[in-house]
Amino acid sequence: MAELRAAYRRELADGTEVFFEARQHRCPWCGSARLGGRLRTTDLLQHKPGEFSLDRCHDCGHIFQNPRLSERGLAFYYRDFYDGLGEERLGGLFAGGTATYRRRAESVRPHLAGPAEWLDVGTGHGHFCASAGEVLPEVVFDGLDRSDGAELAQRAGRVRHGHRGTFPELAAERPGSYDVVSMFHYLEHAPDPQDELEAARAVLRPGGLLVIDVPDPESRFARLLGRWWLPWLQPQHLHLAPVANLRRRLGETGFTVLAEEHAQAHDTVDLVAAAWLALDELAPREDLPWLPEPPGRVRRAARGATLMAGVPLLLAATLLDRTVAAPLAGRWGLTNAYRLVARREVRPGTSRQA
Template sequence: MTPDTEQIARARADYREELAGGLEPFLLPRRTDCPWCGSERLTCRVRTRDWFQRKPGEFTVDRCGACGHVFQNPRLSEAGLAFYYRDFYDGFCADTIGRLFESAGPRFRASVAAVRPHVTPGTWLDVGTANGAFPAAARRMLPDTEFHGLDMGEAVLEAERSGRVARAFRGFLTELASTELAGAYDVVSMFHYLEHTQDPRRELAAARAALRPGGQLVIEVPDPESLSARLFGRYWMPWLQPQHLNLVPLANMRKELTGLGFTVLDVRPRPAHVRGDVIAASWFLLNRALPRDDVPWDARRPGAAARFVRKGGVLAALPALAVAQGLDALLAVAARRGRLSNAYRVIARRGA
């Protein structure tokens, strides 16, 4: 449901109070070393903004010259994570994000098809499931599999109430994997989850703990080495700042999984491509050029003239956005043949 003017006005007072102290409390001190390997050979990969919600702040993504790890630096604090996640997966942006999840059905089904040659799962835990869009799509292909979902937000509880998952867990995988979830699953999936976490290595170890021996781990994450990242620069959709904290290169991912006792069964950069780079970058540029929409994290509501200009600008841009959508389809085809894929998929089997 789209929020009305009164809802936005009520939320504006809370945001105003939270922003009164500036943005400094939202960021930790800048690191001088790589969180993956400890090297101090850091360079700035990109400086960008929150193009989705247009909340305030500029964010730096660094790259390690020793291992290639890419990470947000300085990283968001707990207060920063709470501020920038608020009203994204729920609240004011919930409908928009929900539609994006639902549109991923074909990609989800392709992921299930990639797993089926390796295992016939009785139980499957989807980590970072949000509203349960993946289990809902996967159940059509695996009707005898019991799907569970784990996430931090309210949406995972609604996924259980609606029957999209048989059981919902609200919390952190790293806290539940060694107790309530230990050794319970034939498959654990992490679709665009690891990049949101503060310590991907701990998450991978937790996934191992939740799997039965011989169970499969399915990971899909943005590829920081993708050529599309260079092509779109600071407007590349998978930067998703400030939410994405760590982007792990494929070589680092394989090495870490092997060290945890996994056998890597399948690596597929191209089928994991998430369509939308062109239209997202086009929308980010358009949104930046037009007067701002009415959002509660802005100090005041836009005036009537600004709202008129914005509405007219969006209508005028619809043909260009349609062209961008067509270019995305062409990019998706090209991504299957080269290094333009913006993500990669790994399937690995837990050892005894």
């Protein structure tokens, strides 16, 4: 921890401004200059220093981080989240999502014609692939991730091949290699979503399937919970596209949308996650290497006492999530995500092999 603290201190010596690109004055989705502020917040999960702003386009409704993190900033804020210090914690969290992973695989099953090769983009530690393989035993899964999670997934036997790097790079190396590409809560992390959609088209065989899960910025919970709505996930989420925008863009990229799902993509955590984020913000910090100094005994005791006092709040929020919010999520527009399943079409003038 002392070594990490020294490294973070050196990286923060110039302040957090060096982690951002220049502010944009046009919507990156439609090009409109009619922008308005949507949200200002901090890093509520890792508590790394910095402030983050989300703007909304008044013409198309696209929500995006502005100013956006640079490559240096992305590297800084991702470090020790999915790997390093966060590897064990996130690995346990991902391993507990079996039911969610199986539902995702079931959404694609009606559109599969038989044995297939599937690339899971943003695979993390490959837990989705392991669970989906039980639902779809005729499918072979590969994983791609920018962190070492994909390599860990391969060593654990959850994927056939674990590729480390960016999706456009892999697509350029392996065009037409897969029958299915999945992006489960990945596209919102991409600096340029269009590059990712083009990569999906390139790596898929004609008639191949693309399945995308992303947060739904039109969810009523986004307005009701404000900065405590978990899917804002700043500073990691760079783009949040309304479903109409993504459907239209898929069509322009050469896909036909086969299915749109909201209730099936919903994760029943909004209220308990908001309660946890608020409680964690209130409590004194735990020992984190990007903070100037480790907590003393008094701060550690105060943190433990605060979290223990918040247990009834967390239990009540969990109960409301499951008994009230979940059954009414679709009817009341509370779903926090949506899923699109699309087919790669053959563009005019190209062969079935193109």
